[in-house]
Amino acid sequence: MITWVDVLLAVLVAVLTAAGVHRRLIGLFVGLGAALALGPLLRLGQSSPWTAVAVAAVLGLVLGLLGRRLYDPGRGPVWPYQVLGGVGGAVLGAALVVALITSLPISRSARGLHYPPHQPDTALYRTLNRSPLVLVGRTIVFYPVLPAEELAKLRPYEQRVYAGLHDVFVPGEPWSTQ
Numbered sequence: 001m002i003t004w005v006d007v008l009l010a011v012l013v014a015v016l017t018a019a020g021v022h023r024r025l026i027g028l029f030v031g032l033g034a035a036l037a038l039g040p041l042l043r044l045g046q047s048s049p050w051t052a053v054a055v056a057a058v059l060g061l062v063l064g065l066l067g068r069r070l071y072d073p074g075r076g077p078v079w080p081y082q083v084l085g086g087v088g089g090a091v092l093g094a095a096l097v098v099a100l101i102t103s104l105p106i107s108r109s110a111r112g113l114h115y116p117p118h119q120p121d122t123a124l125y126r127t128l129n130r131s132p133l134v135l136v137g138r139t140i141v142f143y144p145v146l147p148a149e150e151l152a153k154l155r156p157y158e159q160r161v162y163a164g165l166h167d168v169f170v171p172g173e174p175w176s177t178q
Contacts, residue, residue: 020089031088101137
């Protein structure tokens, strides 16, 4: 069942796609560049959050200026540049959604690890536990330690995708640091 959290995350992707379309090649450069930098920035943020914020701000500025400098559609049609900007915005939106769904806290109980946490028992946590996107985030976070029967349900290409997303978006082993 889709929850309001899933709708909000889908709107995030739509807004960034629309922003990319509006900014054309700048949207492509900023979107793809930011999506590629997100993994390293997450790792840097683990040790130095303010440094990661500063690097992200400078990188965004450089990518925007680079895209602006290279952008000169001339007198030809504009729609190819809008499509490319939309692709950049959509890639950035998808990367941010994955970053958000893999950044919730992990909780421990006598029954094991829980992602997202079950406590405190509030409407937000109940909604997060019902969200299909957050459940995908759970699979990404716990991919290396998933039970064999859960891995057997995944197709080989799904296993490669989850392994790759885990490598990029999950620094370290968060289940062992709790």
